[in-house]
Amino acid sequence: MNSKRLLSVASFIDNNDKLIDVGCDHGYLGIYLKKNNKCKDLLLTDLRESALSNAINNIKKYNLDIKVLKTDGLNNIDLDKYNCISICGMGTSNIIDILSKLKNNNSIKKLIIQSNNDLDILRKNINNLGYNLDDEITIKENDIFYVICKFVKSNKKLDNNTILFGINKEDKKEYYHYLLDYYNNILDKIPLDNKDREDIIQKINIIEKM
Ligand SMILES: C[S@@+](CC[C@H](N)C(=O)[O-])C[C@H]1O[C@@H](n2cnc3c(N)ncnc32)[C@H](O)[C@@H]1O
Numbered sequence: 700m701n702s703k704r705l706l707s708v709a710s711f712i713d714n715n716d717k718l719i720d721v722g723c724d725h726g727y728l729g730i731y732l733k734k735n736n737k738c739k740d741l742l743l744t745d746l747r748e749s750a751l752s753n754a755i756n757n758i759k760k761y762n763l764d765i766k767v768l769k770t771d772g773l774n775n776i777d778l779d780k781y782n783c784i785s786i787c788g789m790g791t792s793n794i795i796d797i798l799s800k801l802k803n804n805n806s807i808k809k810l811i812i813q814s815n816n817d818l819d820i821l822r823k824n825i826n827n828l829g830y831n832l833d834d835e836i837t838i839k840e841n842d843i844f845y846v847i848c849k850f851v852k853s854n855k856k857l858d859n860n861t862i863l864f865g866i867n868k869e870d871k872k873e874y875y876h877y878l879l880d881y882y883n884n885i886l887d888k889i890p891l892d893n894k895d896r897e898d899i900i901q902k903i904n905i906i907e908k909m
Pocket of ligand 1: 750
């Protein structure tokens with residue numbers, strides 16, 4: 700597998716993890732994990748028949764034995780058999796919707812999430828579900844920034860800056876510069892009397908400190 704993004708996701712999986720990869724599509728993450736004995740149990744799911752048959756063909760190419768299931772989100776899955784869920788390459792509202800099934804669940808201790816948008820809303824909602832942001836990996840692939848978030852079961856509440864901009868690590872440097880340019884560009888374009896300016900200025904100040 701040569702996707703830096705999916706390799707970063709895989710680096711958060713441990714040998715003892717029993718993982719559900721929701722929205723597996725091609726199945727590359729699961730195939731990499733299985734081939735390299737990186738987890739104890741594995742279930743690949745997808746909503747779309749075509750995605751699953753793609754995954755099944757790829758699994759066959761490597762002669763691997765991996766469970767697959769066509770289902771919407773976490774429906775029809777015995778969650779008690781797993782301790783970890785990965786959801787990558789989807790939008791935040793879809794991810795939050797899928798994870799809402801975890802409200803009364805105790806077996807899923809770890810979530811590895813790579814959302815395509817609204818990371819602040821993602822962090823806040825997953826934190827409210829009873830998971831703390833434990834680590835993040837930020838990478839740039841094909842000129843796009845990806846933040847891969849690892850959450851672990853905990854009632855610890857995230858502070859506002861972490862919700863907005865994530866864990867302040869060395870690998871965020873280029874990403875934060877990108878965000879600064881992004882918000883400064885918006886600020887340049889909106890009129891001086893626009894009420895949104897205050898919010899953007901506040902965000903710029905936080906990123907500059909980070
Ligand atoms: C862009 S692909 C990402 C594939 C892979 N996870 C990755 O990161 O490379 C998103 C996949 O999620 C699937 N998907 C979207 N909503 C879903 C849901 N509610 N339940 C299961 N799969 C879903 C889509 O069918 C698609 O195959």
